[in-house]
Every structure is written in structure tokens, then in C-alpha cells.
Amino acid sequence: METITEKRLRLLIKKIGHGDSHALETYIKQYERLIAGIVYRMIPNPADREDVCQDIFIKAYQNLPGFRFECKMSTWIAKIACRTCLNVLSKKRDFQIENQENIHMALPDESMPDFLMQNKDLKTRLDMEIAGMNVRYRTILTLYHMNRLNYQEIGSVMNLPEGTVKSYLHRARRELKERLLLKYEREEL
Amino acid sequence: MSTDHLKDSDIQHILDGRFDDADNRMREHLDQCSLCASLLKEYQILSETLSISPEWRLPDDFAKKTAARALQAQPASVKNIFPEWILIPVFLLSALVLAFILIDWSSMFDHSGFSRVKTLFEQIHFYIAESGLNWKLLPVTALTLFLISVLDRLIAKKFDLKIRH
Numbered sequence: 395m396e397t398i399t400e401k402r403l404r405l406l407i408k409k410i411g412h413g414d415s416h417a418l419e420t421y422i423k424q425y426e427r428l429i430a431g432i433v434y435r436m437i438p439n440p441a442d443r444e445d446v447c448q449d450i451f452i453k454a455y456q457n458l459p460g461f462r463f464e465c466k467m468s469t470w471i472a473k474i475a476c477r478t479c480l481n482v483l484s485k486k487r488d489f490q491i492e493n494q495e496n497i498h499m500a501l502p503d504e505s506m507p508d509f510l511m512q513n514k515d516l517k518t519r520l521d522m523e524i525a526g527m528n529v530r531y532r533t534i535l536t537l538y539h540m541n542r543l544n545y546q547e548i549g550s551v552m553n554l555p556e557g558t559v560k561s562y563l564h565r566a567r568r569e570l571k572e573r574l575l576l577k578y579e580r581e582e583l
Numbered sequence: 584m585s586t587d588h589l590k591d592s593d594i595q596h597i598l599d600g601r602f603d604d605a606d607n608r609m610r611e612h613l614d615q616c617s618l619c620a621s622l623l624k625e626y627q628i629l630s631e632t633l634s635i636s637p638e639w640r641l642p643d644d645f646a647k648k649t650a651a652r653a654l655q656a657q658p659a660s661v662k663n664i665f666p667e668w669i670l671i672p673v674f675l676l677s678a679l680v681l682a683f684i685l686i687d688w689s690s691m692f693d694h695s696g697f698s699r700v701k702t703l704f705e706q707i708h709f710y711i712a713e714s715g716l717n718w719k720l721l722p723v724t725a726l727t728l729f730l731i732s733v734l735d736r737l738i739a740k741k742f743d744l745k746i747r748h
Binding site: 413415418419420422423426427430431434435440443444447448451452455456516517520521535539540542563564567568570571574 | 591592595625626628629630632633634635636637639640641642645646647648649650651652653654656
């Protein structure tokens with residue numbers, strides 16, 4: 395994601411406020427990768443993802459006049475994304491996936507039968523294991539490793555103290571590593 | 584070399600690059616202990632793999648489609664500094680002030696026990712009359728507009744009305 399200066403962002407927001415559709419498109423393109431990453435990890439059903447991304451950007455657009463530049467725009471929009479995803483998940487009641495059957499049901503779109511046969515790389519296995527983890531852990535792992543947010547920013551996104559973020563991140567990584575090691579031989583990885 | 588292996592949390596602490604001089608002992612241990620070093624290596628592989636963006640991408644026309652849909656939606660107003668509930672007492676107070684300006688209350692208190700209130704109102708009316716200015720018009724207009732806007736907001740909120748631009 396290309397970084398955008400505060401000055402440029404202010405100008406962009408001003409233009410969006412005046413109904414400039416090109417400015418809004420630029421804004422969406424700027425953050426769509428970040429949002430896609432969060433939604434990919436948090437929303438297990440591939441059919442829902444695009445709609446969820448759209449809802450996130452509409453909510454962001456509606457709330458842009460209230461953005462006070464007290465935090466980074468990426469943190470602010472990530473917060474909207476996380477809340478929207480949690481809302482979707484709670485409505486669909488697939489918050490916690492507890493057993494293996496459910497994990498496979500919740501697999502991302504790559505979970506075609508032949509896919510598992512053909513792609514046995516760590517990334518694929520990791521995606522599968524993440525899909526079966528607690529949504530809070532999934533979110534923290536995504537925000538920290540993929541979106542490169544720091545503890546403080548994740549705390550702000552998830553309304554958690556920094557210490558809790560750190561503790562959850564450690565637990566999530568340990569759990570993920572253990573899940574992978576339990577399922578696959580150490581040498582395989 | 585210390586025989587005590589590093590805790591999992593210490594290794595993750597190092598992984599995140601969050602250590603200072605006090606943690607140099609841990610670095611030294613890692614250099615000499617293959618077991619702890621391999622654990623760190625496992626976490627490093629995990630971390631690198633986690634940082635790879637998903638292959639899933641939004642369609643190319645996503646920004647255009649979403650912008651068009653968003654522009655049809657109503658932008659939320661700027662967040663209020665004051666809580667919503669403050670509107671109710673402010674509304675009541677404004678209505679009282681407006682009523683006071685517009686109505687001659689003195690006659691209403693003639694046969695009641697509110698003598699002190701009556702005196703107060705009479706005094707205020709006296710000062711207004713003495714000033715001889717038509718300054719009533721300004722606060723009356725301002726307060727009327729304010730009351731209309733408050734009522735408008737309360738009704739819109741109550742019925743969740745959306746105004747399309």
C-alpha cells in the first residue's frame with residue numbers, strides 16, 4: 395500500500411465531501427488491499443467477501459467527515475473493517491469454528507478438492523489453519539503480519555490494551571504453529 | 584551457556600524485534616542453543632508466510648462500483664461534540680425562553696401564588712419596555728430557527744430518516 399501524505403489525504407477527503415467520484419475511487423483504491431486482506435482472513439465465506447468490502451467502504455465514506463486525523467487513516471478504516479466483519483460473523487453465527495468439519499466448511503475459496511491435492515505448500519496450509527482459529531486471533535495475526543500495524547494501532551482497532559494485544563498475538567502464533575506441527579510433520583514444513 | 588531454555592514468549596519477543604540491552608542474555612543463549620534457535624527459526628518462517636498477502640483480489644472495477652454506490656448513500660454528519668440527550672433539556676429551555684419573550688406572563692400570575700416569579704418577570708418586562716428597542720426580533724428569530732432544527736433532528740433520529748442528495 396502506497397503511503398499517502400496527510401496533506402493529500404485532506405485534499406482527497408475535501409473532494410470526496412464535494413461528491414467527487416474520482417476522488418472517492420482514488421481513496422478506495424488506496425485502501426482496498428488493506429481491507430481485502432482483513433476481510434479475506436475474517437470472513438470465511440468467499441461469496442460474502444466482496445459485499446463486506448463494499449459495506450466497509452460505504453461506512454468509511456459516510457463517516458469521513460468525522461475523521462479527525464488523530465490516528466492513521468489505515469488504523470481508522472481497519473477499525474471499521476474489523477467491526478463490520480465481526481458484525482457479519484455474529485449475524486451468521488459462525489463466530490467460533492470448533493471442529494475439523496467446520497474448519498473445512500469455513501475454508502476460503504481455494505478449498506476445492508483438487509486444490510488440496512495440488513497445493514501443499516506452507517502458505518496454503520497456513521490459510522487453512524488460520525480459517526479454523528478464533529476470529530480474534532485471526533484478526534490480530536492479519537493486522538500485525540499482513541497489514542503491519544503495531545501493538546498500539548491494533549489495540550485501537552480492536553479496543554484492547556497494548557499488553558493484551560501482545561499476549562493475544564503470542565498465543566495466536568503459538569496456537570498456529572502448534573496446529574501446523576500437529577497436522578504436518580516438522581520436516582514437511 | 585545457560586542451561587535454561589528460553590520461554591516461548593521470550594522467543595516471540597525477539598522475533599518482533601522488541602528487546603533491549605537487558606535482553607542480550609537471550610541473544611547470547613540463542614547463538615549457543617540450537618533448540619531455541621530452531622524454535623525462533625520456526626517462528627520466523629511462520630511470520631514471513633503470514634506477511635504474504637492473500638491471493639484473493641477484489642475485482643478491477645471494485646473501486647468504481649463502490650464509489651458509485653457510496654455516493655448514493657447519505658454521508659454521516661460530523662460527529663457531535665455534545666451527546667444527543669443534551670438536545671432535550673436545551674430544547675425545553677429554549678422553548679421556555681421563547682415562550683417568555685412572546686407571551687405576556689404577568690397577567691397569568693395575578694391570582695396565583697408565584698409572586699416572586701411574577702416580580703421577576705415584571706422586572707424583566709420593565710427593562711425590555713424601557714430599552715425601547717426592537718431587539719426582541721433577533722433572539723426570537725434565532726430561537727425559532729434553533730427549535731426548528733432541533734425538532735428536525737429529533738424527528739429524523741426517531742424515524743431514522745435518510746435524506747438523499
